[in-house]
Amino acid sequence: MDVAGVLREYWDLKPVRVDVLTGGMNSAVWLACADEWRVVLKAVGAGDLGFEPGLQLAARLDDAGIRTGRPRAGKHGRYVECVDGRLVAVLEYIDGVPLTMVDHAAIGDLLGRVHSAAAVERGDLADWLRFLLPFEECLDLEPWIRPAVEGAIADAVALGPLSWSWLHGDPAAEAFVRQPDGQVALIDWGSAMRGPILYDVASARMYNDEPVVPAYLRRRPDLTDEVERGLNTFLRVRYAVQAGYFAWRITNNLLTGISDPEDNHKGLADARRSFGH
Template sequence: MDRLVAHRPQQRHGRPVVTGRRGTSPSDLLETFWGMSGAAVTSLGGGMNSETWLVEHEGSTYVAKAVSRAAAADLATGGEVATTLARSGFVTGHPVPTRDGRMILTDPPLALLRHVPGRELDGEADEEQEWIASTLAGVHAASDPAPGPSPAAFATDWLDPRMPGVTAHPWLVAAIEAVRAETDALTVTWATLHTDPAPEAFLHDDRSGVTGLVDWAGARRGPVLYDVASAVMYLGGREHASRFLRTYLASGPLRAEEMRHLDAFSRFREAVQGVYFAGRLASDDRTGGVDRADNEKGLTDARRRLAALGVAT
């Protein structure tokens, strides 16, 4: 199976800066803005677009997450989505407001998130695919699914041939044009999307049987098929994701007729993947513990999968 590195395609910025200067370290910020004096703070390392710490304070556990200033608005929007879904009963790792009621701290950008117990899934077992599908379908069903505007209005900041590095790859420019031509005229269901539902974003608590979904910094409203296509991509394609697809169709808001457009949105998703890695290569972005070869592989893999889905590359 083709395993992928999870990422937020819209965040193409450098590693977040939370320095060790007095007053700006995670411990100092937690004390100043959340009143957590004496909290135990342990680094969890950096992801593709963020840095995180485990926070323990007075018997409770949290996760602090820092992003770049350019990504602060996405972090705040994701926090609002996670909070709304948590009120509906979903486990989302939603943010704890600062003492003055802000969803996140903006200077520097930092969120304090509820810790979600459980183990990261990998989607290899049928049972795990069922948990992933049921959780994602529940989120979509709970967020007012309805026919939306043209998909042309979606991801205009992600899928644009003018994005950095794209014109260096003529095949990618052509792919963007092809997937836009294929999807822009479709009438499909829109709902609140996670946008990056990789298996590791799903945490399953074996004791309670509850599966949480975390990492909401890319959340926005859009075509539900984009989330479904993203999940299928991360699971290794339609054949390997068969249990996920059956479970999602049985419990989600999409009818079988609309699911016929899944391949079109899989091509759309792979084009987004290509733009993301083209941008990382153009800026030599190595955040997330990857090197240039990893970014080159990400772009090559997106091209290969687009070709497998019928796009001339």
């Protein structure tokens, strides 16, 4: 992609330097800069229906005081442009140092702030789980996958009504960035969606270990009973998503975001171990 050309044509920005950044599993990312500004250009597939809602959420949360690497509207007032068959957005660059798994307090606290600022009415959990797991045709790649996924879904539905919010969707430690002024930003909103808060909490627990949960509950003590009742169930849901996702990647030989095809198999094996197989 001609990143400098895209920035000039759609955002009226004229970079003096463009560098490739490490992208996610489903995106390509560049850092562009001039004397007075730095931005990130991010490109995803044209079928990524969650891309623009995630950008809109990042903008709303930034307005609420949570730094997110908010999107910049282009010359035509849009956050997203379609370029060469891909969806493209420009984000404010967040300078700082990514957190690590030991930064439990900062991770849990900021995730709790996000859920407080972005609460929504609850939806239908069974429908949401079907949306979350669109890999039906890949669940028979290995014999353990389908029973594990279906069991996790059934246990989640049995929990009954849950609290919902807009979710980050992928709160690994490296998505949290401590800035030079000490504030922590939460970036990478490509997996954002409406859903049960327990999914984000379980994801944070999976990525960042157990102490992130009490850190979260110090910010959201009102959710203590719900988290204690449903966290283990949603950990299985989170690993079910991982199992379905990597089964899909293996089935379709998708290699974006990884250095070796074995990384897909490792992701599936990690999910398998979580189910005791």
